Amino acid sequence: MVFPKGATEMAETVEERELEGLMRTAREAAHRAYAPYSTFRVGAAILTENGEVYAGCNVENASYGLAICAERNAATTMVYREGPEAPKVRLVAVASPDAAPCFPCGACRQFLREFGCEEIAVESESGEIRRLSFEREILPNSFGPEAL
Numbered sequence: 001m002v003f004p005k006g007a008t009e010m011a012e013t014v015e016e017r018e019l020e021g022l023m024r025t026a027r028e029a030a031h032r033a034y035a036p037y038s039t040f041r042v043g044a045a046i047l048t049e050n051g052e053v054y055a056g057c058n059v060e061n062a063s064y065g066l067a068i069c070a071e072r073n074a075a076t077t078m079v080y081r082e083g084p085e086a087p088k089v090r091l092v093a094v095a096s097p098d099a100a101p102c103f104p105c106g107a108c109r110q111f112l113r114e115f116g117c118e119e120i121a122v123e124s125e126s127g128e129i130r131r132l133s134f135e136r137e138i139l140p141n142s143f144g145p146e147a148l
């Protein structure tokens with residue numbers, strides 16, 4: 001994915017109401033988390049450029065390092081459902097009842113970069129939704145498939 005200057009501004013804006021719905025899906029996903037070790041529950045909801053939504057929660061393991069984050073879980077579900085020609089990721093909403101705001105970890109940022117993610121939305125403690133440009137605020141100067 002090439003990120004020309006101002007690409008985020010040029011992209012069609014996801015309306016507030018759609019974003020609220022996506023965040024609700026992320027919140028619901030967080031309540032399905034399997035997180036007995038950290039007790040830190042996270043949910044993520046991906047909105048694709050085609051308007052499809054894929055959600056995921058974090059899944060931990062007795063071998064602690066094998067935990068998978070909600071964001072990557074949602075992304076692998078997207079690929080499974082869509083096939084190898086997975087669509088571009090328009091926006092990913094991330095929610096946690098255990099911490100706010102919950103920003104995606106570095107591994108998830110790179111994982112979502114693969115699918116051209118344009119925006120991340122997180123919730124503040126007061127429930128206000130904050131939108132972040134992926135290119136400018138989440139993973140600037142990133143490495144991607146075009147480099148290979």
Ligand SMILES: O=c1ccn([C@H]2C[C@H](O)[C@@H](CO)O2)c(=O)[nH]1
Nearest residue numbers: 038040042058069070103104105
């Ligand atoms: O954005 C985040 C941050 C953390 N976690 C998970 C990983 C682990 O299961 C738990 C504590 O780090 O939260 C996510 O799923 N997404």
Ligand SMILES: [Zn+2]
Nearest residue numbers: 069104105108
């Ligand atoms: Zn992560």
